[in-house]
Amino acid sequence: MDFMESMNTILSKNDAFLLEKALVNAGQVVRFDDLKKATNDQLTDVQLKKIVQRLVERGWLVRIKNGLYVVISDITSLASNDVSLLRISQALNENSYISLTSALQYYGLVDQLLKEVTAITNNRTRRYQFQGFIFRFSKVRDDFYFGYSQKRVEGKLVNIAELEKVILDFIYLKKDVYSLNMLWEKLTEYSDEFDFDKLQVLALRCNLTLRRITGFLLDKLGKDSKRLYASVKGKNGYSRLTSNSKDFNAKWRLYYDHRIIE
Numbered sequence: 001m002d003f004m005e006s007m008n009t010i011l012s013k014n015d016a017f018l019l020e021k022a023l024v025n026a027g028q029v030v031r032f033d034d035l036k037k038a039t040n041d042q043l044t045d046v047q048l049k050k051i052v053q054r055l056v057e058r059g060w061l062v063r064i065k066n067g068l069y070v071v072i073s074d075i076t077s078l079a080s081n082d083v084s085l086l087r088i089s090q091a092l093n094e095n096s097y098i099s100l101t102s103a104l105q106y107y108g109l110v111d112q113l114l115k116e117v118t119a120i121t122n123n124r125t126r127r128y129q130f131q132g133f134i135f136r137f138s139k140v141r142d143d144f145y146f147g148y149s150q151k152r153v154e155g156k157l158v159n160i161a162e163l164e165k166v167i168l169d170f171i172y173l174k175k176d177v178y179s180l181n182m183l184w185e186k187l188t189e190y191s192d193e194f195d196f197d198k199l200q201v202l203a204l205r206c207n208l209t210l211r212r213i214t215g216f217l218l219d220k221l222g223k224d225s226k227r228l229y230a231s232v233k234g235k236n237g238y239s240r241l242t243s244n245s246k247d248f249n250a251k252w253r254l255y256y257d258h259r260i261i262e
Helices: 003-007 013-026 032-038 045-058 085-092 100-106 163-173 177-189 196-203 208-221 226-232
Strands: 029-031 061-065 068-071 096-098 116-121 126-130 133-139 148-153 156-161 247-249 254-256
Touching (some): 013 029, 068 085, 085 100, 085 116, 096 100, 100 156, 100 163, 163 177
Antiparallel strands (some): 061 068, 126 133, 148 156, 247 254
16 A cells, blocks of 8 residues: 555545655655645645644644654654654754764764764754754854765755764864763774875864864874874964863873873
């Protein structure tokens, strides 16, 4: 039995056709405008809102936030956990890209179930909650909003950080021992997965502190850091890996924490 036939036992033919067309055109995560296009703009907003409300009440649409819904293709489950959380994140904020632990999971470097999806945006910082999951968007400066590409997730394009940019995002946003220790573990455990030449190129676009930290990490990994060192050599002052770092590396003029990196 196909999608439309199975729904006809509960929904009207018009409602079933609306949802099926929205699924085909937009996928399982749809906006109000996607539903309106599925009607060929033959309904007014007021008319369509009444239909949407009815579909929400019957469980065929699950509201993520106002104007954004998940289409449920199996009413017997009344669940939306078969929809990629990465796609939901992208729909919540189109001007964002998946990064940090969520990106590490996408690349297969983290295998535990995550209850939080983390993304980077150059808009304002926001936090959403949907069916027990948290979607967090961390704001960065425009000049740091780079290093991602579009990947296909369930047939739809999602912005995901390049693996090397994930490293820089951790350094930029996560200053706690736990996060940086986890990053260091991934760098050492999955060293072959990273393109460290590419990391240098990306880091050269960043501020002095990030260049110092990245160069220091490359040295500790036994990787080439010459281009980064040339960009920081002779610079005054010093930088810190974390706010409480006390161990000093003279080459990079960097205070680091031996609990993270020996």
